[in-house]
Amino acid sequence: QVLLVESGGGLVQPGGSLRLSCASSRNIFDFNAMGWYRQAPGKQRELVATINVGGVTDYADSVKDRFTISRDNTENTVALQMNMLKPEDTAIYYCNARILRNNMWGPGTQVTVSS
Numbered sequence: 001q002v003l004l005v006e007s008g009g010g011l012v013q014p015g016g017s018l019r020l021s022c023a024s025s026r027n028i029f030d031f032n033a034m035g036w037y038r039q040a041p042g043k044q045r046e047l048v049a050t051i052n053v054g055g056v057t058d059y060a061d062s063v064k065d066r067f068t069i070s071r072d073n074t075e076n077t078v079a080l081q082m083n084m085l086k087p088e089d090t091a092i093y094y095c096n097a098r099i100l101r102n103n104m105w106g107p108g109t110q111v112t113v114s115s
Helices: none
Strands: 004-007 010-012 018-024 033-039 046-052 057-059 067-072 077-082 091-099 102-105 109-113
Touching: 004 091, 018 033, 018 091, 018 109, 033 067, 033 077, 046 067, 046 077, 057 067
Parallel strands: 010 109
Antiparallel strands: 004 018, 018 077, 033 046, 033 091, 046 057, 067 077, 091 102, 091 109
């Protein structure tokens, strides 16, 4: 059983920044990849960013050049630095960890971008 816990969400004005963090109860090198997904009201959950065990990252086109995913191997955490936030970034953000075809999820953290 893996416990993933997100933190760092909140309310921010357009153009502002937030940093999300996901703490894993398991060594993150056990996972093939970790990432962040988000789900806005009335929409499907979508991929935001991933980082694999080799450190290779991937981003949704909508967040490229604004968001950065990183990991801390000693703390077993994965972070998502979000800059130049837009109202359309408003969603619940979920941490994901994958081992082969098994996906594990955190409970999510709300990010609201509004003036």
